[in-house]
Amino acid sequence: MVKKRSKNEAKRQQILNAAIQLFTEQGFAATSMELIAKNADVSKQTVYSHFGNKDELFSASIENKCESLHIFDFSLNDLTDPHTTLFNFAKAFTEFITSKEACAVHKICVFESTAYPQVSDLFYRAGPLRLTKEVTLLMEGLHQQKILCIENPKHAALQFLHMMKGELWMQIEFNTKERISSDEVDEYLRDSVAFFIRGYSF
Amino acid sequence: MVKKRSKNEAKRQQILNAAIQLFTEQGFAATSMELIAKNADVSKQTVYSHFGNKDELFSASIENKCESLHIFDFSLNDLTDPHTTLFNFAKAFTEFITSKEACAVHKICVFESTAYPQVSDLFYRAGPLRLTKEVTLLMEGLHQQKILCIENPKHAALQFLHMMKGELWMQIEFNTKERISSDEVDEYLRDSVAFFIRGYSF
DNA sequence: AAAATAAACTAGACAGTCCAGTCTAATATA
DNA sequence: TATATTAGACTGGACTGTCTAGTTTATTTT
Numbered sequence: 025m026v027k028k029r030s031k032n033e034a035k036r037q038q039i040l041n042a043a044i045q046l047f048t049e050q051g052f053a054a055t056s057m058e059l060i061a062k063n064a065d066v067s068k069q070t071v072y073s074h075f076g077n078k079d080e081l082f083s084a085s086i087e088n089k090c091e092s093l094h095i096f097d098f099s100l101n102d103l104t105d106p107h108t109t110l111f112n113f114a115k116a117f118t119e120f121i122t123s124k125e126a127c128a129v130h131k132i133c134v135f136e137s138t139a140y141p142q143v144s145d146l147f148y149r150a151g152p153l154r155l156t157k158e159v160t161l162l163m164e165g166l167h168q169q170k171i172l173c174i175e176n177p178k179h180a181a182l183q184f185l186h187m188m189k190g191e192l193w194m195q196i197e198f199n200t201k202e203r204i205s206s207d208e209v210d211e212y213l214r215d216s217v218a219f220f221i222r223g224y225s226f
Numbered sequence: 227m228v229k230k231r232s233k234n235e236a237k238r239q240q241i242l243n244a245a246i247q248l249f250t251e252q253g254f255a256a257t258s259m260e261l262i263a264k265n266a267d268v269s270k271q272t273v274y275s276h277f278g279n280k281d282e283l284f285s286a287s288i289e290n291k292c293e294s295l296h297i298f299d300f301s302l303n304d305l306t307d308p309h310t311t312l313f314n315f316a317k318a319f320t321e322f323i324t325s326k327e328a329c330a331v332h333k334i335c336v337f338e339s340t341a342y343p344q345v346s347d348l349f350y351r352a353g354p355l356r357l358t359k360e361v362t363l364l365m366e367g368l369h370q371q372k373i374l375c376i377e378n379p380k381h382a383a384l385q386f387l388h389m390m391k392g393e394l395w396m397q398i399e400f401n402t403k404e405r406i407s408s409d410e411v412d413e414y415l416r417d418s419v420a421f422f423i424r425g426y427s428f
Numbered sequence: 429a430a431a432a433t434a435a436a437c438t439a440g441a442c443a444g445t446c447c448a449g450t451c452t453a454a455t456a457t458a
Numbered sequence: 459t460a461t462a463t464t465a466g467a468c469t470g471g472a473c474t475g476t477c478t479a480g481t482t483t484a485t486t487t488t
Contacts, residue, residue: 198336201343
């Protein structure tokens with residue numbers, strides 16, 4: 025008869041939190057298990073007891089983060105005013121993809137995509153792929169309600185999402201010193217939404 | 227009387243080549259100076275004599291690579307047929323940004339942008355910034371020749387370039403297993419060029 | 429053109445540091 | 459009572475950067 029005492033779930037989460045923070049800040053190779061244990065306020069042995077080795081912990085921490093990043097709620101029911109709807113969505117999207125958290129996970133997943141394709145796949149599915157699918161549905165809706173004339177909704181979704189990235193996203197990606205102002209960002213988004221609607225109007 | 231013998235330029239280049247290859251393949255932390263020396267067919271001491279330490283070698287190798295990646299020649303003189311001009315440019319652009327070399331440098335510059343902002347800045351200026359400026363000029367040309375109606379040529383350039391990235395670029399970035407076919411890419415590019423022209427036509 | 433010289437280069441050893449992962453022995457807890 | 463947890467020692471290995479001692483090579487002087 026095996027008596028099994030369950031491992032402390034709180035500690036597990038502490039470890040995952042410390043791990044994702046360090047991994048995203050310093051990268052996989054530059055982060056030591058010892059520091060993760062210390063930051064998680066847990067002994068090194070506990071880390072190894074919860075996660076067999078560094079690779080497993082890395083995968084688990086990315087997976088954990090991807091799940092928590094799923095929360096990007098956009099209520100796009102009101103399609104009657106596409107300008108406002110799309111602009112608001114564009115703003116929310118920009119804020120999301122330029123957030124510290126999202127950028128950090130994005131960065132490490134891309135970087136480790138050759139060594140850990142399964143990890144980067146997690147992010148791809150949870151992020152870009154999921155979002156593209158949702159926006160594709162939105163585009164289909166705009167077409168069916170005769171608000172816009174969108175023959176290929178997937179292409180339109182890709183065009184829209186990529187377009188909205190703009191200059192700010194690049195500057196954050198490359199950590200440049202100068203950053204464009206949020207006014208300029210807004211102007212770019214407004215311009216782009218207007219352009220998008222013009223390009224897909226009847 | 228100072229006798230100065232210049233260091234071997236060929237060896238310097240061998241070191242830089244080996245360094246950029248390993249750094250882009252394995253990352254900064256995971257690449258050892260010893261292996262760089264070995265791959266460059268040079269002694270470790272020679273590496274240290276040419277480049278004081280690992281950081282310096284890293285910077286130098288990225289700088290060297292950025293210079294060689296400058297070569298993205300697009301002859302965009304013939305503006306009379308914007309569909310063809312923009313499509314050809316879009317194709318060349320896609321091929322360039324999805325090339326192994328460009329992707330690899332992009333990846334490491336983004337990843338090391340916090341630890342080495344000067345390095346990522348090199349790439350940003352040599353790549354995205356330079357290209358955006360050139361395409362902005364193209365957009366101005368299209369406007370002045372009354373081929374398209376582009377009020378804000380910089381926005382148009384950003385929209386165009388970002389839009390063209392599309393799905394393939396994401397799949398390469400995340401190293402996904404499935405890849406869209408080059409036919410699909412062509413279709414996307416054609417669609418996007420048509421959409422772009424529609425959105426900016428008089 | 430030959431000899432002299434100073435610097436570049438090589439190979440390898442080396443010190444010092446760090447890290448992944450294991451082991452142990454003691455403690456806490458369900 | 460069995461298992462989770464802890465702190466810390468420990469192994470084996472890798473890495474950076476230095477040092478040494480000997481070799482090659484470009485340049486300057488004779």
